[in-house]
Amino acid sequence: MNTDVIIVGAGPTGLMLAAELRLGGARVVVVERLAEPTGQSRGLGFTARAMEVLDQRGLLPRFGPVETSPLGHFGGVRFDYTVLPGAHFGARGIPQSQTEDVLERRAAELGADIRRGWEFRELLAGEDAVEVTVAAPDGEHRLRAAYLVGCDGGHSAVRGAAGFDFPGTPATRRMYLADVVGAGLRPRMLGERLPGGMVMAAPLRPGVDRIIVCEHGAEPVEQDGEPDFAEVADAWQRITGEDIHGADTEWVSSFTDATRQVTEYRRGRVLLAGDAAHIHLPAGGQGMSTGLLDAVNLGWKLAATVAGWAPDGLLDSYHAERHPAGARLLMNTRAQGMIFLGGADAQPLRELLGELIEHDAVKRHLAGIVSGLDLRYEVGGGDHPLLGRRVPPVAVHGTAGQTSTTALLHPAQGVLLDIADDAAIRDAAAGWKDRVLTATAAPAGAGQPLPEHDAVLVRPDGYIAWIGSDPAELTIALHRWFGDPAG
Structure with missing residues (x-):
């Protein structure tokens, strides 16, 4: 064996998992096709539950002052999350690049072997080990390990190579995401619905705005690479009448509302976590946070299995606990997409949600879903209301x-x-x-x-x-x- 566990993908999920495995004593190699981090700020914070998870490993202070907001939304309908004790809408304004930097430094401190510029190519999974072929700057390499975990995102090569089923609903629309410089946009923090679609603009720092553009009738297309900013500016102008073609950009991307989840999180010695296991419409900043929770649930169980002390069924409990959590994520993001992005036909649904959300019981329920604070695992051993829930931070x-x-x-x-x-x-x-x-x-x-x-x-x-x-x-x-x- 070259190592105990190979992780494919050095995003937040893969790096968090690497650190968790090292804390459990497992040897870890992380292979990442990118030679350097992108530096992009795709995710802008994490949920209340993800904050607790980072804090329980002593990592939260590394982010510096962390701002949270009591006010959040569900499908664009704003409400106060603190109706649920300890809840909030999550940490705001922390770019994903900073999260990745904190987690990569931590994993390296703990002894994880992180190999950038190494791209996963092939997988041979046996009863006793897995063998992975990777393309590296100095040629092709083969690595052998007890387990392989795919943390390589929504287009996971590991998922495909291992033959995981990935059912769900296909994309129905295409949307754009960009950080624009010098556009001088007025804030549209929760988005603005117009006859042609929905646009959002939120200031990141002086002179830089995060924008999201969802044009009605924009069908998803297969495209190599990211879109040109001209496409984004064209769509923005068709919806708003505003011309932002002269702005600069820090990065541009596109995404869809495709919603899929693997039927099993483990196939023998191959496991999946984060976006490799589930994809969905970004809503409420839940995607990256769910990946972190996948990693923390899996890390100690896989390390225990490698160390030889895991009881029967412990590793299988990863799927048993996290698959329902992923399904719940997909349910609520699909619902939010229908409410938030639907046209005139969705207006009665928005009005009904606006009435329901005036009730504290509804607020508590929705806040628990989006913050992650309603999560409860089946652990057996009684009916105490705290069983299966996260220990309160006291x-x-x-x-x-x-x-x-x-x-x-x-x-x-x-x-x-x-x-x-x-x-x-x-x-x-x-x-x-x-x-x-x-x-x-x-x-x-x-x-x-x-x-x-x-x-x-x-x-x-x-x-x-x-x-x-x-x-x-x-x-x-x-x-x-x-x-x-x-x-």
Whole structure:
């Protein structure tokens, strides 16, 4: 074996996965066809749940001051996300290029082998290993690993080579995206619907605007490379009457409303994550964030499998947990596209949503979907309302002093929070001390959501796997998620 895991694609998903695998002790090679990062700002932030995930690995401070907005939208209908406790519309104004830089530096610090200018060509998947052929600047290479993960985007070569089924709905429209310089546009932050289509303009920094152009009747076309800005400016002028042909651009791209998801996230020793597993209309900045959550869910499970301590079925739980999350993403982005981009025929739907969204229950539901805060996995072990949900980010105080549930997750190990200071609980977990950190600590302050007299077992990805006070039940949960005890 050249390595334990080969990752194809050095976008946010692939880089986050590389870091997670290294935290779990797996050897990682990342191959990326681009010799240098694009520097493009396609994504402009991440959701509230993705922010928590970055924070639990100590990465959020690397982005500098992070601004969030309580006000967001669903399908262009604005509402206050803070009706759901802890929710917001996400981190705003962070270009994807910065996110990729932070994640690449982190993966390299942890020892990931990142090889740029190496393009995936062929795959041979066997029962015991995978063999990958790549084209590199110095010629063709073959790499052999225990597992391969395709994080190579919506046109994933890995997905095609491994024969994954990718059903869904084909594109019905073509849209343009560009960062324009010197156009002097008035802000259209949530977009403006006009007879000819929809346009959006949002200032990124002085003199630079992000624009989106969706012209009614613009059918999708197969095109090599990105469109010329003249195409974008022509469409903008047809819709708005404004001439922006004289503006400069930092980059130009196009996208469609095609919506697809693979039927399985794992085929033997080949797995998919991020846009390689699901594509959709960009809406609410959810795409990149969902890829990060895919990576954090998969990373510890795949590392445990490579290390040899993963219990039966742990790696398969990646598909079981993330496929429904991806399906929910596709459902809500399709709905938003119908509301936001539909013409006059969609106006009654917009009006109805405007009425419904006045109800707090509807706001909470929609905020939970878009922020990712409504996510709950099936983990078994009882019916406590926090089971399967992410551990709340709260301060805790105990024998080791003041810390937080977020800080305890920095090493990407499991965490047993011994709130009741119960020696029997600690003894039950002793055999897993190489995989689970036991912290005797209670939440600091009143009004926090964690139980006062129980223990809480948290998986490395931050999700609660067990709550209770019975050592025998804890032992069952430890076996289920962390395998047999050492020795």
